[in-house]
Amino acid sequence: MLWRNSLKFCIVSIICAIAILSTYFLASLSHVSFLVVVSESMEPALNTGDIVIIGQSNNAYSSFKDVQVGDIIAFVEPGKTESGRNKIIVHRVVQIGDSPYGDTIVITKGDANPYPIQFVDFPITNDDYVGRVDYIIPYIGLVLIYIDILIRVAFPPMLYILIAIAAGVLIVIKVGRRKGILI
Numbered sequence: 001m002l003w004r005n006s007l008k009f010c011i012v013s014i015i016c017a018i019a020i021l022s023t024y025f026l027a028s029l030s031h032v033s034f035l036v037v038v039s040e041s042m043e044p045a046l047n048t049g050d051i052v053i054i055g056q057s058n059n060a061y062s063s064f065k066d067v068q069v070g071d072i073i074a075f076v077e078p079g080k081t082e083s084g085r086n087k088i089i090v091h092r093v094v095q096i097g098d099s100p101y102g103d104t105i106v107i108t109k110g111d112a113n114p115y116p117i118q119f120v121d122f123p124i125t126n127d128d129y130v131g132r133v134d135y136i137i138p139y140i141g142l143v144l145i146y147i148d149i150l151i152r153v154a155f156p157p158m159l160y161i162l163i164a165i166a167a168g169v170l171i172v173i174k175v176g177r178r179k180g181i182l183i
Contacts, residue, residue, distance in 0.1 A: 036141030041110030049142035054131040074130040
């Protein structure tokens with residue numbers, strides 16, 4: 001009985017991983033990005049575990065020059081992190097102005113934060129801009145957060161196994177369709 005439940009769990013996990021990887025692959029081919037909200041800074045508009053769909057800055061509908069006060073945008077954190085890599089932040093635009101050099105600068109703030117934080121929320125320039133939040137999918141990202149933790153902490157090689165399984169399934173589907181076995 002226990003092995004049946006374990007088998008069911010493994011099958012569901014593999015199907016979920018394939019769905020997630022397939023969605024990520026399809027999104028990488030289009031002009032959108034998916035981000036998972038991992039903090040409470042934008043509550044109540046965005047909750048931890050929400051997935052936000054970002055129209056990328058190279059998309060005509062999501063240009064930096066079209067950003068307005070009140071928009072929720074994604075941007076690369078202007079300050080450097082300890083690891084040297086910048087994080088992507090999703091916050092609401094509270095002010096738009098010009099720098100002394102004539103460039104447009106945006107100031108953002110998390111809805112739950114009392115005020116903008118320097119080198120996190122400003123100065124945001126065109127170079128930092130990733131895109132505007134177009135859609136929100138509530139709480140689905142919690143699964144991704146837990147999978148990410150599981151992969152990084154408990155089973156580091158699991159990521160490679162999941163990618164290999166997803167690639168194998170995609171190949172089987174493609175070959176099956178060519179031979180007329182699968183619809």
